[in-house]
Structure formats: structure tokens, C-alpha cells
Amino acid sequence: MASAPAAGVVVCHRLIAGTADRSIVGHRSQHEGSALVTRPSVTVRDAVPGDAFALLALLSDPEGGLARSEGVRAERVDASEASVAEASAAVGRIAADPDERLVVGLVENEVAGVVHLRRAPLSPIRVQESVRVTSLTVAPEHRGKGVGTVLMSVATAWAEEKDAPFVVAVMPARDREANRYVTRLGFTQIGVVRVAATEALRSRFAGMAAGSRDTGRMIAVRKSLRRRHPHLGTSPASSLSLSPLSPLAPMSPRYPVARRETADPATA
Numbered sequence: 008m009a010s011a012p013a014a015g016v017v018v019c020h021r022l023i024a025g026t027a028d029r030s031i032v033g034h035r036s037q038h039e040g041s042a043l044v045t046r047p048s049v050t051v052r053d054a055v056p057g058d059a060f061a062l063l064a065l066l067s068d069p070e071g072g073l074a075r076s077e078g079v080r081a082e083r084v085d086a087s088e089a090s091v092a093e094a095s096a097a098v099g100r101i102a103a104d105p106d107e108r109l110v111v112g113l114v115e116n117e118v119a120g121v122v123h124l125r126r127a128p129l130s131p132i133r134v135q136e137s138v139r140v141t142s143l144t145v146a147p148e149h150r151g152k153g154v155g156t157v158l159m160s161v162a163t164a165w166a167e168e169k170d171a172p173f174v175v176a177v178m179p180a181r182d183r184e185a186n187r188y189v190t191r192l193g194f195t196q197i198g199v200v201r202v203a204a205t206e207a208l209r210s211r212f213a214g215m216a217a218g219s220r221d222t223g224r225m226i227a228v229r230k231s232l233r234r235r236h237p238h239l240g241t242s243p244a245s246s247l248s249l250s251p252l253s254p255l256a257p258m259s260p261r262y263p264v265a266r267r268e269t270a271d272p273a274t275a
Contacts, residue, residue: 047114049157053102054109054121059094061118062111065144110161112145112154119149122158126169137173138166143185155188 054062101107106127112120123142129135140162145154166174176194178185 047152049119049152049154050113050116051110051157051161052113054098054111055102056095056098058111058118059091059098062098062109062121063090063094065118065121065146066142108165110158112158114149114152114154117149118146119152120145120154120158122162124162124165126171129173129175135173136169136171137175138162138169138171140174140176143176143178159192 098109101109101123106125108124110122110124111118112122121142121144122140125139125141126136127139129137140159143155143158145158162174166172176189177200178189180186180199
């Protein structure tokens with residue numbers, strides 16, 4: 008058993024007893040009263056480009072989230088030729104990468120679930136590796152059939168195969184059901200994953216830089232004025248834009264200053 012990572016980095020060690028068999032998981036059965044209910048078998052395999060349309064139906068949110076609500080899922084599927092071609096290319100790229108897998112779960116030869124696995128270091132300053140689990144999704148009509156458990160078992164088996172002592176799961180923050188599920192498996196929360204569009208970030212940083220330049224110019228102007236007019240900075244209440252009523256403001260015809268008339272000693 009590998010040693011646990013440093014405090015605050017504990018994820019989950021060996022989630023469940025996995026199996027390296029990537030073909031068929033036998034029929035499951037359970038008793039409901041006196042009747043014997045048989046669940047359909049779940050078959051797992053690596054995704055192929057021909058699964059592109061089915062994968063679009065499962066992972067239909069263009070921003071990377073998971074559409075887990077029945078009805079919403081169907082409405083958000085982008086089935087254009089361009090999107091199917093892009094998904095096919097992505098599946099092909101993953102299949103060619105030895106450090107990635109895209110595994111689908113099949114129920115009666117229908118794609119019922121999917122999970123994306125990627126091998127990566129647990130930390131940039133550690134040699135221990137981990138298997139990252141993302142996009143774990145089960146179609147609403149196939150939940151409760153053990154599809155998610157089989158997919159997580161495959162993830163565990165692949166981690167063992169790759170000598171990765173840890174499995175890291177990334178789940179949608181709003182998906183309480185998925186988060187409760189991985190918590191029951193033994194996962195511990197160690198951080199929060201956030202996403203932002205690159206273009207939006209670039210615009211934000213550009214605005215921050217412009218604001219910094221404007222602030223710098225304003226400070227330079229104020230320093231220049233204070234050097235030329237030292238009296239402007241003698242009081243905390245002083246301001247660069249002086250009121251016409253201020254004693255430092257130039258005289259204006261709108262605000263005439265009354266002159267006190269004194270008697271002429273010769274005529275007094």
C-alpha cells in the first residue's frame with residue numbers, strides 16, 4: 008500500500024475492487040419481495056469515433072458541464088455535421104494517447120454511460136501519479152443499473168494497471184447526486200475546480216492593465232501639480248479642483264470680493 012500524500016492532498020486510495028476485464032460484466036440480480044428481478048448486463052469498452060453522436064447526447068453542454076436532467080439533455084444536443092466531426096476527432100485523439108481513455112458503458116448495445124480517464128502526476132512536485140476521472144455521466148434512462156459503478160471500477164483497474172496509487176474525481180458542483188455517490192465511494196474533497204472562457208479572461212486583464220495605467224497618470228499629474236504649487240498639499244482637505252469660494256482659487260467676477268472702504272485721514 009502506498010503512503011498517503013501530505014495533509015490536505017488526500018484523495019482516495021484504491022476506490023473499489025476493480026477488474027481489468029473490459030468486455031462484459033455479468034447479469035446482476037436482486038430480490039424485490041418474492042420476485043427475482045434481473046438487471047441487464049453492462050458492457051464496457053473504449054469509445055470509438057462512431058460513438059460521436061451518442062457521446063454528444065450524453066455530454067451536451069458546450070461549456071463542459073453535464074446535462075443530467077432528462078428533457079434538457081435532449082434539447083441541448085448539437086447534432087450538426089461539424090459537431091459530430093469534432094467529437095469523432097476528439098475520440099480518435101484520446102484513443103491514440105496512452106495516457107488517456109474514454110470508456111463507454113453499454114446496456115443492450117446502447118451507449119448508457121461514459122467516463123474520461125487521464126493519467127497525470129498527483130502534484131507538480133511529486134513523482135506519484137494519479138488517474139483523473141472526469142465527465143462521468145449516465146443517461147437518465149439507464150440509472151440504477153450499475154453503469155456508474157462499472158465505469159468507476161474500470162477507472163480503478165486502469166489506475167492499478169498504470170501503478171497510479173490515487174484516483175482523482177472531478178464532479179459538477181451542482182450535481183448533488185454525483186457528489187454524494189463519489190463520497191460514498193471514499194473520495195475526499197480537496198479543492199474546487201472553476202472554469203472561465205479564455206477570451207473573457209483576456210478582456211478582464213486588459214481592462215485591469217488600462218485602469219492601472221490611468222491611475223499611474225493621475226498620480227503623476229498630482230505630483231507635478233504639488234511640486235509647482237506646494238500649498239496644494241498642505242491640508243488633507245485640499246483638492247486639485249478648487250471651489251471658486253476657496254481662498255486659493257483665482258478671483259472670479261461671479262464671486263466679487265467686497266472691499267472695506269476706509270476713511271481718508273485728510274477728509275476725516
